[in-house]
Amino acid sequence: MLRSDAEGLVRKNMARFVDSEVIPRAKEIDEKGQFPMEMFREVGKMGVFGIRYPKNKGGAGGNTTLYCIICEELARGLMSLGAITAMQCLMGTNFLFHFGTDELREKYFLPAMRAEKIACFCLTEPEAGSDLGNVGTLATRTDDGYLVNGMKTWVTNGPVADFFTVLCQTDPEKKFRGLNFFFIPKETPGVSVSQPFALLGTRTTPISELAFSNVLIPHEHMLGQEGRGMNNLMTILAEIRTMTAALAIGLQRAALHDSIQYAHERAQFGKTISNYQLIQAKIANMAVDLEASHLLTYKATRMIDKKMDAIKEASMAKYFATEAACSAGDQITRIFGAYAYSMEYPAQRYYRDNRFLLYGGGTHEILLPNIARWVGL
Numbered sequence: 001m002l003r004s005d006a007e008g009l010v011r012k013n014m015a016r017f018v019d020s021e022v023i024p025r026a027k028e029i030d031e032k033g034q035f036p037m038e039m040f041r042e043v044g045k046m047g048v049f050g051i052r053y054p055k056n057k058g059g060a061g062g063n064t065t066l067y068c069i070i071c072e073e074l075a076r077g078l079m080s081l082g083a084i085t086a087m088q089c090l091m092g093t094n095f096l097f098h099f100g101t102d103e104l105r106e107k108y109f110l111p112a113m114r115a116e117k118i119a120c121f122c123l124t125e126p127e128a129g130s131d132l133g134n135v136g137t138l139a140t141r142t143d144d145g146y147l148v149n150g151m152k153t154w155v156t157n158g159p160v161a162d163f164f165t166v167l168c169q170t171d172p173e174k175k176f177r178g179l180n181f182f183f184i185p186k187e188t189p190g191v192s193v194s195q196p197f198a199l200l201g202t203r204t205t206p207i208s209e210l211a212f213s214n215v216l217i218p219h220e221h222m223l224g225q226e227g228r229g230m231n232n233l234m235t236i237l238a239e240i241r242t243m244t245a246a247l248a249i250g251l252q253r254a255a256l257h258d259s260i261q262y263a264h265e266r267a268q269f270g271k272t273i274s275n276y277q278l279i280q281a282k283i284a285n286m287a288v289d290l291e292a293s294h295l296l297t298y299k300a301t302r303m304i305d306k307k308m309d310a311i312k313e314a315s316m317a318k319y320f321a322t323e324a325a326c327s328a329g330d331q332i333t334r335i336f337g338a339y340a341y342s343m344e345y346p347a348q349r350y351y352r353d354n355r356f357l358l359y360g361g362g363t364h365e366i367l368l369p370n371i372a373r374w375v376g377l
């Protein structure tokens, strides 16, 4: 199949699923504020969790462009579902796939592809957010394995996950070169998971803290060659950023669609508000932002698919598309007037959910100085 055919087919199938299954249930799922297990399984049945992995190893044989199309379409229906899927396809399973033993892959990776197990990714700590060099969760090598002690926070899917990919420090003197990823199943003695946090947005994507107290894991649970943790993280950073941009595009599309529809329906002073130039300007700006976000994001995914260094393009896409999603979430609350303030309409959800995009993969205060450096400062 030609690349464009595959993209068209994936987009069409996901769009059909989102229109018929996600959008009609999005309000109810968001209000419940619980992990949408049924929907997660439905997405899993479509085979999308393996989209980035080769077919002969339990994946679906796709690429980053297809992955981002899936994230975009799901986020158009419900940002939480896009976020959960993004985690399962990439950060939650990537290190297990590449560096796990055959036994671990059989027991955890393949079931995760079938939506039978839930994955998550644990970098952040109470004292280490943007500053990952300060990660203090210690993995001490002993004859019996690694002994892990420490705490992680803001773990997406933490309350429902079956296994964790955890960034730990093995030798504080080595700083970045002492950071390594470890595979920790939830059932390991000494692992505890906090209650889910109360959240502003993406309320059905549960988040918690994790504590590790003398958690003993076998030596082969180190994911990747010792000392290469941060290098291995860098290999997926561009993909994480483009995925976030794709989620942002999904939200922009939903906000633009609903804004146009509402502008045609709502009449004031004897005409629909679509006749007023200030409303037109808001909608035109949303449309221009969306187009630019799309061009930046899929330029970056195509570079990643060609194995080119795309970190600058991916960072620009993440920055621009996220800011545009934040703006779209704001503009729709003006176009809808008071009705945006009601929980009956999805405008309030776009306004809250766009915040999800700001933090993961690097805040904009971290991205912008890097972009400035890459262009010559």
Ligand SMILES: Cc1cc2nc3c(=O)[nH]c(=O)nc-3n(C[C@H](O)[C@H](O)[C@H](O)COP(=O)(O)OP(=O)(O)OC[C@H]3O[C@@H](n4cnc5c(N)ncnc54)[C@H](O)[C@@H]3O)c2cc1C
Pocket: 120, 121, 122, 123, 124, 128, 129, 130, 131, 153, 154, 155, 156, 157, 207, 356, 359, 360, 361, 362, 363, 364, 365, 366
């Ligand atoms: C919804 C959500 C889901 C998340 N999911 C996960 C997850 O699954 N796994 C995980 O590990 N983490 C997760 N996180 C955490 C996320 O990765 C962190 O929030 C992010 O790394 C920023 O860290 P921080 O929030 O501690 O902010 P801080 O690093 O404390 O930053 C606070 C402020 O200071 C700014 N700042 C920091 N350093 C600098 C600097 N050098 N120059 C200029 N400004 C600076 C930041 O941009 C920010 O504005 C999640 C967070 C949220 C909100």
